[in-house]
Amino acid sequence: MRRKVLKQVVAVLLTAACVISGCGSSGGSTQTSGTQSSEAVEGTQEQQTVAAANGEVKTITVFNSGGTVPEFKDPVAQQIQEKTGFKMEYVDGAGAVEEKLNLMLSGQTYPDIVYLDSASPVRKAYEEAGALIGLKDLIEQYGPDIKEMYGDLLIRFESEDGEIYGLGDWYDLDPDPNVMVMIKYDLLKEVVGQERADNHEQPFTQDEFIQLLKDFKEKFPTINGVESIPISIEGKGWDVSMFLGMFGIVEYYTGNDKIEHKVRDPQFKEMVQMLNQLYREGLMDKDWVTLDWNQLEEKITKGYTFCTVDSNWIATRPNQSLRVQGGEDADFRSYKVVGNGVTAEETTYNSRNTLGWGDWCITKNCKDPVAAMQFCNFMASEEGQYLTLWGVEGEHWDYVDGKHQPKPEVLDSYRADEVACSRETGIRRYRMFVKNGEGKDGTPYDLVTKWEPTTDWQYAYQASADTDLYDNSYYAGLEPAGSTPEGLIAQKVADIYDEYVPKMVNAASQEDCVAQYEAMISNMETAGLVKLEEVMTKNYLAKMERWGVEPYSHR
Structure with missing residues (x-):
């Protein structure tokens, strides 16, 4: 994270x-x-x-x-x-x-x-x-x-x-579930039927998920006189990080036997193209970039938002209100979506430290x-x-x-x-x-979440799998101190990331999205990304030596 x-x-x-x-x-x-x-x-x-x-x-x-x-x-x-x-x-x-x-x-x-x-x-x-x-x-x-x-x-x-x-x-x-795709159950039943809505163990593929959002929008253009929202996320606090697990992405890419920025993971490019498709086709909340948790909570509590992606426990309070308003089936429940090119065993929704x-x-x-x-x-x-x-x-x-x-x-x-x-x-x-x-x-x-888990947690357990769990403590604290030249590079790289994420997602076309992705990588490298990755790799190997363990792989 x-x-x-x-x-x-x-x-x-x-x-x-x-x-x-x-x-x-x-x-x-x-x-x-x-x-x-x-x-x-x-x-x-x-x-x-x-x-x-x-x-x-x-x-x-x-x-x-x-x-x-x-x-x-x-x-x-x-x-x-x-x-x-x-x-x-x-x-x-x-x-x-x-x-x-x-x-x-x-x-x-x-x-x-x-x-x-x-x-x-x-x-x-x-x-x-x-x-x-x-x-x-x-x-x-x-x-x-x-x-x-x-x-x-x-x-x-x-x-x-x-x-x-x-x-x-x-x-x-x-090992408990962390990030999940949460879909409003009563609306999901109307779109795909109760049998499929009750099947939390079977993931939705990326194509099925996109079609699901489209079908919802067609069936429910408005809810209680308000324009419906197929999917909304907390962009201000989380940007698009909640979607990383869908594509098996972790904090740093280690595919080349060294620590690299996660944007170098080939699946990251696939992820932003999917999000761009959602935005271009009117499925993503147009205000996603500016939403903090309080604003997102207000939207999902009012009942006109179909889906969100976040830590599953944060739906507890909205679900309490939704059940009071619309009955036991009016809540958000957990499901897994698997990105294209990723198997259900390769998803990484459950990042834990x-x-x-x-x-x-x-x-x-x-x-x-x-x-x-x-x-x-x-x-x-x-x-x-x-x-x-x-x-x-x-x-x-x-x-x-x-x-x-x-x-x-x-x-x-x-x-x-x-x-x-x-x-x-x-x-x-x-x-x-x-x-x-x-x-x-x-x-x-932890009595509250572990003793006779609530229905919210039970759905999350069904949707999640052991393979989703990975330990991100191995990747924590690798960035150089902010007072060092490399620390300044890290801040520049982080600023470039923050700048380009909304540009990629909100791009006018898929070609523009890819162009923004390539511009982001280029600007990061100009800012010193390669040098930063060398320092982080050195810090990573030194950390593994202090801990007395072999370099970690989440797969």
Whole structure:
């Protein structure tokens, strides 16, 4: 994924779940004696609990890109405070995230803990400016649960200098479906019949998909007096990246045994020609370039948009509204479309990063890094995971036959209105260091999406396949630092890409689309693309050597 893609995903995930979290300390709190034993750390936590009971609560300041929580008073917050002796105080993380982070960096006014998009240049800027402290020694001494939970992945968070400056959120490989083609089910039944609409396992070919959009437009030129839209996408945040999986394209092209820009993948040219066809034939939303997620959500919630391509979980909220408006069949459901020249086994819809979406980092403004690490260790522990993702034992879940068992009314409440339930209970509000997978008792850490998956997820599971999954952590962070000559080339190349994507898609003819594609490649090479690819290949091979693995291939 490109930088702005990852940034938008993080914002959607965290904001949609009302997720605000953090770690660190702004004052001297109780410390361990320096031993690595879990008993010592547990003893420290007991001391912090006593301190909290005596009113000796320490404050942790946190910046999180997902927004802010004004109060720290819900049941989960109270449990966190009781178990750690820490109260979390939030710096407003909503709105222009990178602008705020840059202002804090320039003024050195950042809080104890910052959450940084791992693919953003701001992440590198904070590290290069010396704003982040190294965590390796702290983890070794005060992070036994971090070491256990991250395991062999911990080495992959090391920077080129061998130090760890942040730990990932939503780490370890998640096999769950990611990007899907989502089609409004009630309308699809009218166009192709219920039997085909119910067959999520059988992909649509590219030609079938285009014909499907045409048939929809012919059958439903307007819906409720509004001109219908066969397909709309979030162009402002995602550009056309959501279509990469349809053609088996990944972040970088490795067909020539080196790292090259994805536009060099022969299938990329095929992809933009398909999108250009959709645009020229009036099937693509004419406003796609300027749409952000909020605008796209408004369009698909009003019921006159037939199809979109995006992360399947973002349809949850619109689907809730659509079902209320038009019944259980009025929602968006997941399907796979296979591009020409690609088999169903070669699609790459499910791009996942084992290192997560972003990093939790302790800054040099933190007055007590040891206490901050102790807090982070609890939040990263299995107990911390279940507390932040499931809620409070006895109130939101129980142990039944040695396993976590959610209270049905709590789960129903969250699925009915996740924002209101999260605000009331604290569930999913303070999550951090989230590990994909299951706990020791076999129950999933992420209760909401993994426990008895909703119908939205069930359709996605049917449409997706194991072959769609690939780990893009191998390709993350290969671009040179922005302050280097090669970093400037990378920015120029990215700007050229942003400039030409809408030119290719919105071209007046197929010939013009191809001409724009060739002009894009030419301008990228003039800007220094070959030199950039050489640097990224060098960085890639060095990264594989640090990790101790062979160069990765998604196919």
